[in-house]
Amino acid sequence: MTDAPVISARKLDKFYGDFHALKGVSIDVERGERVVICGPSGSGKSTLIRCFNALEFHQGGKLFVAGNEVYEGAKNINLLRQHVGMVFQQFNLFPHLTVLENLTIGPQKVRGVSRAAAEATARKFLERVRIPDQADKYPRQLSGGQQQRVAIARSLCMETRIMLFDEPTSALDPEMISEVLEVMVELAQEGMTMVCVTHEMGFARKVADRMVFMDAGEIVEMADPETFFDHPRSERCRDFLDKILDH
Amino acid sequence: MSDAALPQNLMPARPPLSRRVTGSTGFALLMYAGLMGLFVYGAYSGAARMGYNWQWYNIPRYIYRFTDDGFQAGELMIGLGMTLVLSLGAFLLAVGAGLAMALLRLSDLVIGKWLSIALLEFLRNMPLLVLVYLFYYVLGPIFTWSRITAAVICLGVFHGALVSEIIRGGIKSVAQGQWEAARSIGMTKGQAYLYIILPQAVPLMLPPLTNEAIQLIKSSAIVSVIAVAELTTVGRNLVSDTYMSFEVWFTVALIYLAITLTMSFGVSALENRIGRHE
Ligand SMILES: Nc1ncnc2c1ncn2[C@@H]1O[C@H](COP(=O)(O)OP(=O)(O)OP(=O)(O)O)[C@@H](O)[C@H]1O
Ligand SMILES: [Mg+2]
Numbered sequence: 102m103t104d105a106p107v108i109s110a111r112k113l114d115k116f117y118g119d120f121h122a123l124k125g126v127s128i129d130v131e132r133g134e135r136v137v138i139c140g141p142s143g144s145g146k147s148t149l150i151r152c153f154n155a156l157e158f159h160q161g162g163k164l165f166v167a168g169n170e171v172y173e174g175a176k177n178i179n180l181l182r183q184h185v186g187m188v189f190q191q192f193n194l195f196p197h198l199t200v201l202e203n204l205t206i207g208p209q210k211v212r213g214v215s216r217a218a219a220e221a222t223a224r225k226f227l228e229r230v231r232i233p234d235q236a237d238k239y240p241r242q243l244s245g246g247q248q249q250r251v252a253i254a255r256s257l258c259m260e261t262r263i264m265l266f267d268e269p270t271s272a273l274d275p276e277m278i279s280e281v282l283e284v285m286v287e288l289a290q291e292g293m294t295m296v297c298v299t300h301e302m303g304f305a306r307k308v309a310d311r312m313v314f315m316d317a318g319e320i321v322e323m324a325d326p327e328t329f330f331d332h333p334r335s336e337r338c339r340d341f342l343d344k345i346l347d348h
Numbered sequence: 349m350s351d352a353a354l355p356q357n358l359m360p361a362r363p364p365l366s367r368r369v370t371g372s373t374g375f376a377l378l379m380y381a382g383l384m385g386l387f388v389y390g391a392y393s394g395a396a397r398m399g400y401n402w403q404w405y406n407i408p409r410y411i412y413r414f415t416d417d418g419f420q421a422g423e424l425m426i427g428l429g430m431t432l433v434l435s436l437g438a439f440l441l442a443v444g445a446g447l448a449m450a451l452l453r454l455s456d457l458v459i460g461k462w463l464s465i466a467l468l469e470f471l472r473n474m475p476l477l478v479l480v481y482l483f484y485y486v487l488g489p490i491f492t493w494s495r496i497t498a499a500v501i502c503l504g505v506f507h508g509a510l511v512s513e514i515i516r517g518g519i520k521s522v523a524q525g526q527w528e529a530a531r532s533i534g535m536t537k538g539q540a541y542l543y544i545i546l547p548q549a550v551p552l553m554l555p556p557l558t559n560e561a562i563q564l565i566k567s568s569a570i571v572s573v574i575a576v577a578e579l580t581t582v583g584r585n586l587v588s589d590t591y592m593s594f595e596v597w598f599t600v601a602l603i604y605l606a607i608t609l610t611m612s613f614g615v616s617a618l619e620n621r622i623g624r625h626e
Binding site: 154156179180181182183185186187189191193194195196197206207210211212252255256259 | 544548
């Protein structure tokens with residue numbers, strides 16, 4: 102493989118009806134890089150990373166993910182999604198399946214892995230997110246923090262090469278946030294390529310290679326964490342950081 | 349907030365005695381029995397005034413009889429069998445057609461969507477009786493359908509339209525996030541339906557589907573207008589042969605009631621079970 106960026110967005114435009122949700126957004130994410138995106142509500146953070154996973158399609162510009170161009174109707178979209186994991190704010194575990202089945206259904210049905218192999222992989226990743234003893238429970242029997250860790254494991258079971266996180270801790274009670282962040286930090290230390298939308302600035306300082314600030318559908322500021330937190334250039338970014346670092 | 353913090357008037361109150369009595373199952377059954385009793389009494393006293401000659405003793409042999417050959421189903425039982433076969437066939441067809449219409453409606457195909465809506469609105473806004481005539485007298489000869497085939501297809505398609513709305517509702521009530529999670533692990537739309545969406549939607553659909561089956565059994569009586577030998581047709585033929593119209597129609601009504609009420613109780617039991625699992 103070459104050293105081309107794993108995600109390369111060139112002047113992406115995205116509209117919801119008349120609403121211009123992404124206005125010419127360009128960003129490259131290198132292999133093994135950790136990018137943290139923040140910004141006010143409605144600024145287009147979710148929209149951007151959902152484009153990376155082809156859950157939404159952009160209307161203008163070009164997007165390459167893992168070497169393939171992403172566009173509506175592209176042939177290899179499902180293949181692409183297998184390699185780009187997504188962790189949602191609301192976990193979105195499959196409620197009718199046990200934890201173990203949540204992890205094995207993708208490998209078994211999508212990748213055609215045998216049941217035994219899928220279960221072995223699943224147990225390995227459950228171990229890694231530190232809930233090996235919950236395999237036979239149903240999602241509703243777990244705490245929010247446990248559910249989110251299962252969701253992370255579910256993505257990992259697909260042998261994802263890129264992990265996208267959309268505010269993975271926003272729906273959690275404060276005491277459960279750290280257990281999810283710990284798993285994410287470990288993942289980062291193992292070299293996973295990660296794009297995280299989060300307002301957990303402590304986490305961002307610890308793992309981010311690059312910080313991105315979005316506002317009104319644009320990337321307003323993009324810098325390494327030190328510069329970003331200590332010398333934000335734009336007024337909007339300064340205001341935003343003041344607000345969220347306050348509490 | 350703890351219960352103690354609630355002001356007194358927000359505490360759930362014990363319902364008044366009158367509500368507790370009128371809301372109970374026993375009371376409902378009593379009401380029902382009373383109404384039925386009144387109805388039967390009215391019919392009997394009316395019949396007496398007409399000088400009606402009751403021949404209940406003649407009815408059982410139209411249900412079943414024992415001959416030298418052993419047990420034999422009577423006309424009414426054969427008619428009931430036809431009603432059930434007709435209903436079952438039509439119900440299976442309705443579920444198949446309903447699923448197809450619902451998936452078409454939910455698909456990305458613009459033409460499919462419009463086709464499904466057009467068909468739904470056509471079927472939903474057409475008197476079933478007219479539809480029966482249409483299927484038997486117009487489509488029947490074209491496709492050389494027998495009466496029974498025409499009846500099954502007509503009932504199946506008509507109820508299929510209603511079933512499609514039940515299926516669509518069930519699928520729609522599965523959270524959008526489930527789709528996204530399924531797609532994000534690389535599932536195709538078909539795999540997402542099969543492994544993620546339908547397993548969650550089907551339990552929600554079962555009670556309304558059973559209700560629809562009850563509706564179907566009731567509306568199957570209408571195909572007596574094209575002389576399919578189901579329960580209602582048998583009843584009509586018996587009446588014209590024996591002139592026992594009161595006894596025969598009472599019996600036919602009771603048979604329909606027995607079946608539909610049994611299914612209704614089944615639905616409530618089903619709903620209770622699903623409710624408990626929530
Ligand atoms: N499916 C949709 N249809 C119409 N408008 C949408 C849709 N999804 C998002 N939008 C709009 O696009 C804008 C960007 O939304 P997005 O979810 O990307 O914001 P965000 O930065 O993730 O915000 P938040 O912090 O609240 O999650 C918002 O104004 C939102 O209302
Ligand atoms: Mg968002």
